[in-house]
Amino acid sequence: MSAAASKPVIDVQHLSFRRDGRIVLHDVSFQIQEHELVGLIGPNGGGKTSLLQTLLGVLHPYEGTIHVLGREPAHLDKARGQIGYVAQTKQFDRDFPARAKDVVLMGTFPQVGFAKLPGSKEKASVFGALEQVGMQDRASRPIGRLSGGEQQRVFIAQALVSHPRLLILDEPTAGVDREGEESLIRLLTRLKAQSDLTILMVSHNVSLIRSHTDRIVALNRELIFAGPASGLTDAVIAEVYHPHPAEAPGV
Amino acid sequence: MFDRLGEMLSLEFMRRAFLGGILVGASCAFLSVFVVLRRLAFVSQGVSHAAFGGVALAVLVGINPSLGALVFSVGTALAIGGVSRRRSWVEDSSIGIFLAVSMALGLLFLGLKRGSATGLYGYLFGSILSILPSDLPWMIGLTCLVFLVLLVFMKELYFYVFDETMARVAGVPVDALYFGLLILLAVTISLGMKLVGAILVTALLVIPGATARFLTSNIVVLIPLSIAIGVLGVILGLTLAYLVNVSPGASIVVVLFLGFLGAFLASGQRS
Numbered sequence: 001m002s003a004a005a006s007k008p009v010i011d012v013q014h015l016s017f018r019r020d021g022r023i024v025l026h027d028v029s030f031q032i033q034e035h036e037l038v039g040l041i042g043p044n045g046g047g048k049t050s051l052l053q054t055l056l057g058v059l060h061p062y063e064g065t066i067h068v069l070g071r072e073p074a075h076l077d078k079a080r081g082q083i084g085y086v087a088q089t090k091q092f093d094r095d096f097p098a099r100a101k102d103v104v105l106m107g108t109f110p111q112v113g114f115a116k117l118p119g120s121k122e123k124a125s126v127f128g129a130l131e132q133v134g135m136q137d138r139a140s141r142p143i144g145r146l147s148g149g150e151q152q153r154v155f156i157a158q159a160l161v162s163h164p165r166l167l168i169l170d171e172p173t174a175g176v177d178r179e180g181e182e183s184l185i186r187l188l189t190r191l192k193a194q195s196d197l198t199i200l201m202v203s204h205n206v207s208l209i210r211s212h213t214d215r216i217v218a219l220n221r222e223l224i225f226a227g228p229a230s231g232l233t234d235a236v237i238a239e240v241y242h243p244h245p246a247e248a249p250g251v
Numbered sequence: 252m253f254d255r256l257g258e259m260l261s262l263e264f265m266r267r268a269f270l271g272g273i274l275v276g277a278s279c280a281f282l283s284v285f286v287v288l289r290r291l292a293f294v295s296q297g298v299s300h301a302a303f304g305g306v307a308l309a310v311l312v313g314i315n316p317s318l319g320a321l322v323f324s325v326g327t328a329l330a331i332g333g334v335s336r337r338r339s340w341v342e343d344s345s346i347g348i349f350l351a352v353s354m355a356l357g358l359l360f361l362g363l364k365r366g367s368a369t370g371l372y373g374y375l376f377g378s379i380l381s382i383l384p385s386d387l388p389w390m391i392g393l394t395c396l397v398f399l400v401l402l403v404f405m406k407e408l409y410f411y412v413f414d415e416t417m418a419r420v421a422g423v424p425v426d427a428l429y430f431g432l433l434i435l436l437a438v439t440i441s442l443g444m445k446l447v448g449a450i451l452v453t454a455l456l457v458i459p460g461a462t463a464r465f466l467t468s469n470i471v472v473l474i475p476l477s478i479a480i481g482v483l484g485v486i487l488g489l490t491l492a493y494l495v496n497v498s499p500g501a502s503i504v505v506v507l508f509l510g511f512l513g514a515f516l517a518s519g520q521r522s
Binding site for chain 2: 056057058076077080083085087092093095096097098099102103106107109110112114115116117118142144158
């Protein structure tokens with residue numbers, strides 16, 4: 001079955017979103033098909049994080065429709081476990097009493113459910129997820145004692161532990177050195193190849209996105225580009241990172 | 252020395268104070284882990300001062316002061332939480348406002364009360380004699396409630412205090428947990444107020460958890476360690492208060508602080 005004929009994993013149609021009366025996203029439409037690695041780029045304030053949070057059901061659209069795995073984000077319910085999310089680099093307390101395996105175990109919440117304790121199945125899947133990201137040897141290390149790249153791997157393991165169909169990452173390479181950045185991208189590419197995972201990743205590193213993703217969605221409050229990575233020309237990049245008309249002096 | 256300790260334990264009001272103190276110390280110390288991790292120390296300060304307004308109102312209208320403290324504490328905690336959730340930047344401002352208003356109301360109610368209100372001193376700074384036989388059943392009940400709620404929702408609370416955004420995305424009802432924590436805070440404050448007083452009860456809600464954090468980075472050890480520190484602090488503090496004849500609130504806080512200082516210095520040497 002062709003990708004175009006299969007049901008999209010993410011289907012956004014005419015999405016608009018406002019915050020405090022200000023337009024953050026305007027009339028954005030795109031689709032992401034199964035088993036794609038898609039890069040989401042755009043300037044700061046361009047609406048990337050708002051789009052992700054709308055996809056996750058944390059924020060609600062002002063206009064338009066969104067379907068993630070065939071459901072509206074507000075009604076994901078049990079399907080929530082099929083979405084793994086890695087938030088922007090966290091400014092968490094480095095002394096927080098949590099080991100890498102504790103952080104990953106938190107990701108089993110959608111399977112375990114409210115007010116229930118994780119069982120041996122969930123605990124085993126924690127080590128499986130840590131192994132997937134190459135962090136099994138550091139399972140008992142306090143999360144604050146790991147390097148930035150290692151922490152991101154643990155957070156990816158947290159997102160993977162529920163065996164999601166869709167993995168959403170918000171700037172996973174921010175605060176990670178160049179070597180760690182390359183290593184993380186290789187990890188994501190390998191994860192996609194080994195499973196049926198669909199990956200949507202936000203990044204500021206355009207060259208990294210261009211060389212490692214299948215397709216790119218570019219936003220600057222509205223959709224500037226959605227297509228194969230090879231189609232992201234310098235002219236399109238200039239348009240994406242050009243100040244939005246609403247930000248222009250005198251407006 | 253041993254004679255005096257024996258004499259202390261032979262006194263019924265002291266045995267009651269120890270039992271009540273252990274209940275208060277354990278529940279406050281359990282909650283203090285989440286107070287410290289979620290950085291609710293200032294909220295607990297605001298709610299505890301608000302309890303004073305409730306005590307003064309209860310004295311004015313002639314009802315049980317502990318009930319007044321409980322109602323005022325819960326009301327203030329919910330008000331702080333409600334305002335903070337609407338605008339996150341106003342959390343500390345709203346605490347400052349509610350703290351001052353509750354204290355002002357307390358003074359206002361006391362001004363309206365004819366005659367003396369000397370018993371109020373105990374609610375401000377604590378008193379060994381203040382725990383009555385009739386207090387123990389509700390103290391046991393509230394302690395069981397605090398333990399039950401914290402144990403049942405431990406997994407969700409741990410996730411929430413570590414990363415609120417991720418917890419929300421995973422489907423954890425973080426708003427309900429936040430308000431639940433605030434209500435538990437108010438309940439434990441009204442519980443601890445008789446023993447250590449409204450002014451000092453925050454210490455029981457902060458110091459045990461903060462001390463334990465210096466000693467371990469394992470959550471499985473952190474919680475029992477915090478409870479042990481809280482209970483030990485209350486036992487040693489009450490003993491000191493009896494032997495030296497000082498306010499139990501002050502002696503408990505000083506003992507807990509010495510433990511905190513020791514843990515801080517020990518953790519500094521380790522690192």
